[in-house]
Amino acid sequence: MAISLTVNRKPRTVDVEPDKPLLWVLREDLGMPGTKFGCGAGLCGACTVILNGEAVRSCQTSLADAAGKDIVTIEGVAASPVGAKVVEAWTALDVPQCGYCQAGQIMSATALLTATPKPTPGETTAFMAGNVCRCATYLRIQKAIAEASKAIAGASA
Amino acid sequence: MSTISINRRSFIAASLAGGAALTFEAKLAFAAPGKAEPSMLGAFITIAPDNTVTILAKNPEIGQGVKTMLPMLIAEELDVAWSQVKIEQADDNADKYGPQFAGGSMTTPLNWLPARQAGAGARAMLVAAAAQQWGVPAASLTTGAGTVKHAASGRTITYAALAPVAAKMPAPDLEKVALKSPKDFGIVGKPMKGVDTAAIVKGEPLFGIDAHPAGMLYAAMVKCPVISGTLKRFDDTAVRKEKGVLAVMPITDGEIPAGKHNAVAIVGDSWWRVHKAREKLVVEWDTAGFDGYSTEGYTQQAHALLGAAPSGDLFKAGNADAALAKAAKVVTADYEYPFLAHATLEPQNCTALWHDDGKLEFWAPTQDPGTARGDIAKVLGIEPASMTIHMTRIGGGFGRRLMSDFMILTACVAKAVPGRPVKLLFDRTDDMRNDYYRPAGWHRMTAGLDAQGALVALKDHFVTFGEGGKAMRAAGMNATEFPGPTLPDVHYGVSYLKTNLTTGWLRAPTSNAVAFVFQGFLDEVAEAAGTDLPELMRRTLGTDRKLPPEPDEPPFDTGRARGVIDAVCKFAGWTGKRSTTTGKGRGFGFYFSHRGYFAEVVDLTISDDSTITIDKVWVAGDIGSQVINPLNAEHQMQGAVIDGIAQALVWQPIEQKAGAVTAENFGEFPLIRINQAPGDVAITWVVTDNPPTGLGEPTLPPVIPAIANAIRDATGKRLRSLPMSLA
Numbered sequence: 013m014a015i016s017l018t019v020n021r022k023p024r025t026v027d028v029e030p031d032k033p034l035l036w037v038l039r040e041d042l043g044m045p046g047t048k049f050g051c052g053a054g055l056c057g058a059c060t061v062i063l064n065g066e067a068v069r070s071c072q073t074s075l076a077d078a079a080g081k082d083i084v085t086i087e088g089v090a091a092s093p094v095g096a097k098v099v100e101a102w103t104a105l106d107v108p109q110c111g112y113c114q115a116g117q118i119m120s121a122t123a124l125l126t127a128t129p130k131p132t133p134g135e136t137t138a139f140m141a142g143n144v145c146r147c148a149t150y151l152r153i154q155k156a157i158a159e160a161s162k163a164i165a166g167a168s169a
Numbered sequence: 170m171s172t173i174s175i176n177r178r179s180f181i182a183a184s185l186a187g188g189a190a191l192t193f194e195a196k197l198a199f200a201a202p203g204k205a206e207p208s209m210l211g212a213f214i215t216i217a218p219d220n221t222v223t224i225l226a227k228n229p230e231i232g233q234g235v236k237t238m239l240p241m242l243i244a245e246e247l248d249v250a251w252s253q254v255k256i257e258q259a260d261d262n263a264d265k266y267g268p269q270f271a272g273g274s275m276t277t278p279l280n281w282l283p284a285r286q287a288g289a290g291a292r293a294m295l296v297a298a299a300a301q302q303w304g305v306p307a308a309s310l311t312t313g314a315g316t317v318k319h320a321a322s323g324r325t326i327t328y329a330a331l332a333p334v335a336a337k338m339p340a341p342d343l344e345k346v347a348l349k350s351p352k353d354f355g356i357v358g359k360p361m362k363g364v365d366t367a368a369i370v371k372g373e374p375l376f377g378i379d380a381h382p383a384g385m386l387y388a389a390m391v392k393c394p395v396i397s398g399t400l401k402r403f404d405d406t407a408v409r410k411e412k413g414v415l416a417v418m419p420i421t422d423g424e425i426p427a428g429k430h431n432a433v434a435i436v437g438d439s440w441w442r443v444h445k446a447r448e449k450l451v452v453e454w455d456t457a458g459f460d461g462y463s464t465e466g467y468t469q470q471a472h473a474l475l476g477a478a479p480s481g482d483l484f485k486a487g488n489a490d491a492a493l494a495k496a497a498k499v500v501t502a503d504y505e506y507p508f509l510a511h512a513t514l515e516p517q518n519c520t521a522l523w524h525d526d527g528k529l530e531f532w533a534p535t536q537d538p539g540t541a542r543g544d545i546a547k548v549l550g551i552e553p554a555s556m557t558i559h560m561t562r563i564g565g566g567f568g569r570r571l572m573s574d575f576m577i578l579t580a581c582v583a584k585a586v587p588g589r590p591v592k593l594l595f596d597r598t599d600d601m602r603n604d605y606y607r608p609a610g611w612h613r614m615t616a617g618l619d620a621q622g623a624l625v626a627l628k629d630h631f632v633t634f635g636e637g638g639k640a641m642r643a644a645g646m647n648a649t650e651f652p653g654p655t656l657p658d659v660h661y662g663v664s665y666l667k668t669n670l671t672t673g674w675l676r677a678p679t680s681n682a683v684a685f686v687f688q689g690f691l692d693e694v695a696e697a698a699g700t701d702l703p704e705l706m707r708r709t710l711g712t713d714r715k716l717p718p719e720p721d722e723p724p725f726d727t728g729r730a731r732g733v734i735d736a737v738c739k740f741a742g743w744t745g746k747r748s749t750t751t752g753k754g755r756g757f758g759f760y761f762s763h764r765g766y767f768a769e770v771v772d773l774t775i776s777d778d779s780t781i782t783i784d785k786v787w788v789a790g791d792i793g794s795q796v797i798n799p800l801n802a803e804h805q806m807q808g809a810v811i812d813g814i815a816q817a818l819v820w821q822p823i824e825q826k827a828g829a830v831t832a833e834n835f836g837e838f839p840l841i842r843i844n845q846a847p848g849d850v851a852i853t854w855v856v857t858d859n860p861p862t863g864l865g866e867p868t869l870p871p872v873i874p875a876i877a878n879a880i881r882d883a884t885g886k887r888l889r890s891l892p893m894s895l896a
Contacts, residue, residue: 028439029412036441040387045379046372048564050514051597055835058514086372099370106362109804110232111369112376112514112564137844144835146514146565147232148811149804150846 020088274863479662496617507822515564605673754883
């Protein structure tokens with residue numbers, strides 16, 4: 013049975029098993045490999061996407077659960093004002109090393125700053141603790157979130 | 170040390186073959202003069218009609234920044250603006266490009282001169298073309314930002330206009346071509362962002378797992394839970410009925426590298442489907458001879474061995490036992506560390522296509538394509554030259570992808586589905602349980618001090634893994650381990666345990682374990698001598714000199730060691746006084762590895778619930794005369810320091826029961842998270858007149874003993890087993 017959802021503001025329909033995780037629907041059926049597979053158990057955050065405004069692990073979200081929902085992935089995150097500032101800060105500080113976790117990091121940071129535009133350092137690390145970076149770019153992730161937060165405040169002032 | 174010898178072997182082989190490429194093959198030019206087509210200058214440089222310069226990056230990019238750094242060296246000497254440069258990843262072709270592995274922090278030392286010579290050689294050809302065109306001496310011409318200028322006549326011409334002619338100029342002798350003076354560098358030494366950063370933040374497909382050649386199939390595998398076990402019997406009837414499954418195949422070929430690759434692969438139209446279909450496979454394995462190994466067994470055997478005489482000698486000078494018998498003070502302690510996984514965030518994977526003509530094409534996240542080529546050729550009985558290996562960006566290497574297993578497995582699957590590309594992907598548990606682990610080890614350390622508190626004798630009984638008097642891969646130790654060669658009476662002995670696990674190199678291999686043991690123990694010796702570790706190090710280093718190296722390795726320069734020790738002490742305001750604040754501690758560690766000298770100071774806090782928080786790490790490093798990309802250097806050092814903190818405090822041991830690794834995922838093998846990262850990693854450089862060396866690894870080892878020594882400072886407790894915990 014075909015299931016419809018919205019991905020990066022575009023209506024999409026897929027006809028695969030409803031229990032297929034959103035991660036694999038994005039990667040295999042919608043041709044969007046930016047969202048990454050890390051652990052398949054919701055432990056690493058590499059597959060983070062934003063679903064109806066909330067950061068979720070797409071490896072733990074079935075297609076059935078995503079039906080009718082509004083999904084934002086790394087491929088479309090810069091279309092939102094907050095996402096654009098996050099991506100800008102990530103680029104300016106050259107955050108990635110290998111880069112594999114960074115899609116998930118950027119999605120989580122965008123969800124954080126959308127809900128909490130001026131997080132304290134403690135709020136930032138608490139929220140971002142679900143996203144691992146094996147290269148340990150953590151000091152720059154913290155900096156980039158602080159920079160993006162400033163830029164968002166500047167843009168809305 | 171086995172790491173280096175293997176790397177060296179492949180380097181020597183590759184550099185002999187690569188000699189031709191480095192002598193600059195102008196015959197590679199393919200553009201006819203006058204046509205608006207790109208002109209190729211040597212193996213690495215192509216100049217387009219719009220004066221865009223495409224530079225090939227030859228080595229695998231695992232996040233260490235070489236895809237940016239190597240082209241910086243070429244662009245510098247070619248004398249173009251960085252904004253003109255486009256970078257593309259080269260395929261594996263060591264005959265053309267020279268050695269192409271990412272290991273041992275060797276990219277910088279191996280390429281610092283050749284890459285610059287390649288750029289300078291192309292520049293010389295462009296200058297020669299301009300001199301010919303204008304009828305002026307080459308010496309009267311200057312270059313800059315991709316143009317040649319003749320000051321006397323005020324003429325300027327772009328490289329693009331000269332390239333078609335330049336490409337047909339005789340190649341200069343690269344050994345003699347003039348190189349820039351470092352004071353004239355405009356690209357080298359400037360902070361340059363990663364070439365792929367802009368694509369990464371957009372989620373563009375860059376990684377091995379993202380490869381998607383047309384018509385691609387997917388494969389998942391079932392491997393024996395006990396490493397080295399073999400396939401006895403399987404029934405795939407139910408698997409074949411699952412949606413999307415196209416083929417099921419046993420893989421029973423090959424023992425390269427060490428360890429059999431027996432598996433059952435399931436191929437289909439979706440990885441999620443074939444992975445799920447694994448549940449339906451009925452399979453029996455033969456694990457006889459391998460299912461007796463366990464963590465508990467190793468520990469018991471190791472402790473028994475520590476109490477007996479070593480079975481072999483690594484290094485012996487004077488008479489350590491006699492010297493210890495008459496020492497004024499003797500210090501002894503046992504240190505140990507566990508097996509560790511690499512846990513690259515991108516699980517092992519590879520995509521391959523067995524073409525109809527029997528040629529094999531790979532899209533591979535490999536750190537060592539040259540070795541993989543040879544291994545695959547042996548296992549499949551095909552010609553190395555019949556393979557094309559495209560190197561993808563790599564979602565973390567750390568040494569895991571120096572091994573060829575995932576490529577061999579993929580090749581076996583591809584051979585069974587000729588004409589269709591197929592991607593084999595490990596799931597996290599496959600990845601965790603089929604690693605080439607950092608081997609565990611045990612050390613009984615004994616030191617003798619004379620009446621003045623000087624270190625005069627040292628013994629280490631090292632229990633590690635190996636057979637027949639030979640350590641397994643990455644399980645050895647340097648015979649020249651400091652401070653052995655500085656002392657009159659030394660004995661480094663070794664005993665071996667057997668294991669079925671496959672072992673391998675983990676970032677700063679050997680050093681990541683031995684630094685903890687030796688610098689932790691020397692801190693104990695310093696305390697017994699009534700001094701601090703930096704001061705004990707200075708005394709033991711003695712006068713500035715070069716200590717004898719491991720075979721084919723650079724010597725240990727005591728002056729450079731002293732340089733970084735003094736620098737970090739000054740940088741961190743080290744006083745050598747014990748902490749007087751409850752719960753606060755400060756510790757020091759030094760290590761020389763991968764040609765880099767690093768001294769580090771750790772400040773940490775112990776909370777009431779015994780949680781250890783790293784407040785700040787101070788780093789002083791000497792990697793020679795030039796930091797090529799300071800921005801990336803900072804990334805590498807922060808990353809390596811935090812990686813070391815993870816090994817010290819966060820990662821759990823990889824444990825075994827009945828031969829099988831028990832860890833499944835990041836629950837049992839946790840990675841360090843942002844809330845456990847240090848508040849700051851502060852860096853200072855000691856610039857010395859030595860050729861530049863690599864940075865991927867040498868920052869890591871010293872932080873581990875510095876943490877152990879800081880915990881001692883804060884609590885009075887010596888923690889001699891990794892990971893360290895006060896709880």
